[in-house]
Amino acid sequence: MNFGVVGYKGRMGTLIVQTFKEHKHNPVLLVDKEVLLEKDRPEVIVDFSQPEALELTLSLCEKYNVPLVLGTTALAKNHFKTLKDFSKKQPVVQSYNFSIGINLIAKILAEFSKNFEEWDVELVEIHHSQKKDKPSGTAILLEKALKREIQKHSLRIGGIPGEHLVIFANEGETITISHRAISRKAFALGALKAAEWVLTRKSGFYTFSDVLKEE
């Protein structure tokens, strides 16, 4: 497929271009801050950048009439509204975490949230010192899966690609559910899976768990 990447110079963008190329896909649209390289028509656009880029990203999706895979975090309510409006025309896959492991944990938390109603629960997320937002998007995703408001603690330290711990405790015991991304490749491969999947979809707003459901 021909694909576009917004944020192509970044940590994730660089790896997405590399990973998609390894799977014989062609980067034809490369966008970053003050850079717009248009070689050909993309069939899908992938955005891992900053929320401020979303307007341009959606205008490019409109221009080429193509779907969007969105990994950018720290989206506000108005961004979701714009995305949902756009998804009436073209499919959108949005996720704050494109790893299989986190989406599996979210499923487990959603299924067992009732069993944990009497337990205290807090979340710790640890990321590299260059990460701009806190709490992480994944912390928000996991909180949503638990269906209750929780304390979220953020550490920004070294080069850690991403670690999340959900810690439950009652008077006499604790349970910790943890996930560590060993490499960003896990996110890039998830974005690739989503981009290949979205090409087969009609318009609609999807998450990465919808992609995994249909494997």
Ligand SMILES: NC(=O)C1=CN([C@@H]2O[C@H](COP(=O)(O)OP(=O)(O)OC[C@H]3O[C@@H](n4cnc5c(N)ncnc54)[C@H](OP(=O)(O)O)[C@@H]3O)[C@@H](O)[C@H]2O)C=CC1
């Ligand atoms: N959903 C998921 O699975 C994952 C999501 N992420 C998220 O992806 C995003 C990117 O992460 P990461 O690659 O580490 O960050 P980087 O800062 O390394 O990369 C972001 C890139 O986007 C560029 N950029 C910033 N603003 C704009 C804009 N307005 N228009 C076009 N390009 C812009 C940046 O340029 P400059 O450096 O000049 O600002 C940079 O090149 C973050 O929101 C992060 O939380 C990350 C990993 C996994």
Ligand SMILES: O=C(O)C1=N[C@H](C(=O)O)C[C@H](O)C1
């Ligand atoms: O910025 C990152 O690096 C990451 N961002 C996502 C988030 O905010 O949850 C996903 C992953 O944890 C890495």
